[in-house]
Amino acid sequence: MRACVVRTGVANIASIAAALTRCEIEPVITNDRAAIEDAELLVLPGVGSFASGMRAIRDAGLDGVIIERVMSGRATLAICLGLQMLARESEESPGVEGLGVLDASVTRFPEGVRVPQFGWNCVASESDTAPFESGYAYFANSYRFATAPAGWDAAYTDYAGAFVSALWRGRVLACQFHPELSGPWGLRLIRRWARAEEVSPC
Amino acid sequence: MLTRRVIPCMDVRGGRIVKGVRFAGLRDAGDPVERAIAYEEQGADELVILDISATSEGRGACLRTVAAVRAALSIPLTVGGGVRGFDDALALLEAGADKVAVNTAAVERPVLLTELSQRVGTQCVVLAMDVASSEDVDSWEVVTRSGTVRTGLDALEWGVRAQGLGAGEILLTSWDRDGTRQGYDLALLCAMSRRVRVPIIASGGADSSAHMLDAFRAGADAVLAASIFHDGDTTVTEVKRSLASAGVEVRS
Numbered sequence: 001m002r003a004c005v006v007r008t009g010v011a012n013i014a015s016i017a018a019a020l021t022r023c024e025i026e027p028v029i030t031n032d033r034a035a036i037e038d039a040e041l042l043v044l045p046g047v048g049s050f051a052s053g054m055r056a057i058r059d060a061g062l063d064g065v066i067i068e069r070v071m072s073g074r075a076t077l078a079i080c081l082g083l084q085m086l087a088r089e090s091e092e093s094p095g096v097e098g099l100g101v102l103d104a105s106v107t108r109f110p111e112g113v114r115v116p117q118f119g120w121n122c123v124a125s126e127s128d129t130a131p132f133e134s135g136y137a138y139f140a141n142s143y144r145f146a147t148a149p150a151g152w153d154a155a156y157t158d159y160a161g162a163f164v165s166a167l168w169r170g171r172v173l174a175c176q177f178h179p180e181l182s183g184p185w186g187l188r189l190i191r192r193w194a195r196a197e198e199v200s201p202c
Numbered sequence: 203m204l205t206r207r208v209i210p211c212m213d214v215r216g217g218r219i220v221k222g223v224r225f226a227g228l229r230d231a232g233d234p235v236e237r238a239i240a241y242e243e244q245g246a247d248e249l250v251i252l253d254i255s256a257t258s259e260g261r262g263a264c265l266r267t268v269a270a271v272r273a274a275l276s277i278p279l280t281v282g283g284g285v286r287g288f289d290d291a292l293a294l295l296e297a298g299a300d301k302v303a304v305n306t307a308a309v310e311r312p313v314l315l316t317e318l319s320q321r322v323g324t325q326c327v328v329l330a331m332d333v334a335s336s337e338d339v340d341s342w343e344v345v346t347r348s349g350t351v352r353t354g355l356d357a358l359e360w361g362v363r364a365q366g367l368g369a370g371e372i373l374l375t376s377w378d379r380d381g382t383r384q385g386y387d388l389a390l391l392c393a394m395s396r397r398v399r400v401p402i403i404a405s406g407g408a409d410s411s412a413h414m415l416d417a418f419r420a421g422a423d424a425v426l427a428a429s430i431f432h433d434g435d436t437t438v439t440e441v442k443r444s445l446a447s448a449g450v451e452v453r454s
Contacts, residue, residue: 012326014298015279018272048323081323113204114423116325116370118401120247120453121204136205136453138247138278140300140325159204181278181300183242 001194002026004039006066008082009056011047012180016079019180023191031060041194042069046081050106050143051093053081063099070101073170077193080141083167083174092143102167104149108142113160116142123165123177125155131168131192135185137177139165144176171196205453206445207247207424208414208438209403210431212237214283215255217263221428223381226348228254231432238271241431244438246277247453250373250426252303252330253283254348265297272298282330282373291318295326303328303373306346309353309360312367319368328403329369333357333390334377342390349377357390358397365398372402373426379407381429386413388420395421411436411444418450 003025005016017027025041036042044066046053057063069076070086084090087098090106098106109115120136130153139157145164148154157165157176167174173193179186191197212219212234219231238249251271253264261284268281281294282303291302302322308314308329319327332349333342342357361372374394376387386404395402404422408414414425430436442452 009321012295012298012300014269014272014296015300018298019276021273022276047326048321052321052323114399114401116400117204118325118371119204119207119424139204140278142324178278178300181276183276187276 001041002028002039003041003043003194004036005029005043005045006036006057006062007031008044008046008053009048011045013045016043016045016180019187019190023187023194025190025194031062033061033065036062037065037069040075042074042076044076044078044082044085046079046085047140048081049092050081050084050090050098051096053085054093054096054098057085057099067099067101070099070172073172075171075193075196076173077179077190078172078174079180080176080178083176084143086174087145090143102149102152104145104147106143107146109144110160116140117159121157121159121165121177123155123157125166127153127155129153129168130155131173132166132185132189136182137165137175137179137186138181139177141176203451205247205451206418207403208245208441208445208452209248209250209424209426210237210241210246210438211250211252211405211426211428213252213254213428214264214267215253215260217267219432220254221381221432234267235270235274237432239274241438242275242277245442245453246438247424248278248280249275250280250282250303253281255283265293268294268297268299280328280373282328287314288317288321291322295322301326301328301371303330305330305332308364309344309346309355312363315364315367315369319370324368324370327369328371328373329361329364330373330375331357331360331364332375332377335387340389340393345377358393361394361398365400369400371400372398373405374402376406382407383409383429385409386417386420386422386425388416391417391420391422411441414441415445415448415450418445
């Protein structure tokens with residue numbers, strides 16, 4: 001089993017590659033449009049700013065294929081900034097257009113909490129359709145979706161109020177947290193996403 | 203609710219963990235990959251590797267250590283030591299670091315923090331700061347080059363400035379307490395946590411979970427320790443159990 005990992009400029013690609021390898025998935029790091037279009041599994045990572053991530057995607061001419069994959073529900077795992085770039089826009093980079101697959105805007109955490117949010121926080125998956133069980137996941141973010149866009153299932157986490165920690169539809173799973181850094185819980189999530197397995201009831 | 207973090211730190215030289223007191227008198231403290239695996243299993247929330255070698259051969263060895271640790275690890279890894287510019291940071295990220303810590307180079311050229319955060323994101327940039335008590339009460343001075351250079355820079359002002367320049371987190375080490383096991387410098391933690399909004403990792407002086415509890419109460423978001431974990435005096439599991447029973451939210 002192989003997964004294409006989109007090269008979105010500088011990112012913690014080595015950690016994603018290591019996590020995929022531990023899940024017996026061969027990582028192929030690329031920004032080749034045809035490879036990304038054809039990939040059985042696609043990982044859209046991202047650290048860095050909204051503007052730099054979007055620029056990397058547009059410069060490589062990948063916006064169309066990523067939008068098409070997500071709209072048609074093909075197996076795609078978006079991580080952190082990868083999730084945020086699916087939005088229309090972000091407070092982080094005013095005036096920069098996102099991929100616009102999600103009808104939502106990304107906003108900064110409110111005053112009163114430390115930013116960035118660094119560390120492990122609880123992801124509550126109350127929905128029957130959740131592709132993971134509730135657990136602790138590792139976050140490193142200053143921006144987030146305050147509410148879920150229409151047409152998507154969501155899990156929530158609390159940091160100065162509830163925010164969207166994951167969205168899913170079809171075989172698209174978009175996480176605000178880093179499954180590749182979330183220990184055995186995160187590796188289980190990646191395995192299930194890759195093999196389209198359902199979460200067995202406890 | 204965001205949990206408080208417990209972070210083992212490995213000072214690495216020549217592919218081995220070393221540990222000293224006030225950055226001197228180094229002794230061998232084990233294999234980094236073996237220790238990293240053990241710490242993750244014990245429930246460590248992150249790991250920090252500080253490369254304390256001074257030569258370019260040492261740097262190459264450190265990159266190999268980072269890659270080997272990353273292959274075995276599924277929690278976040280921060281790496282620092284000798285990061286002078288973007289190319290050094292990139293090499294560490296490509297080897298498997300998730301965050302890069304900068305120390306002396308940022309003091310000498312503060313705009314480095316901005317250069318890094320613009321290219322890799324604020325959440326990737328950790329300002330590591332070694333500080334020593336000043337003669338004035340509740341005042342601390344930044345020291346560099348393993349504690350050998352007193353910079354005259356006020357630690358609290360430097361923290362605020364670094365946050366504005368792009369640091370996403372502060373790894374705050376008390377040089378006075380490093381390796382002494384006398385407990386963290388609580389006045390320092392308290393003062394810094396009031397001045398900055400980015401998370402603070404307390405470092406230097408931990409001997410027990412009671413010290414860590416004090417650090418969290420003083421305003422730390424995470425606690426870092428080396429000697430007590432490397433020497434096997436306690437485990438991350440035991441520490442987190444004690445913290446939880448004292449009412450601190452930790453990941454179980």
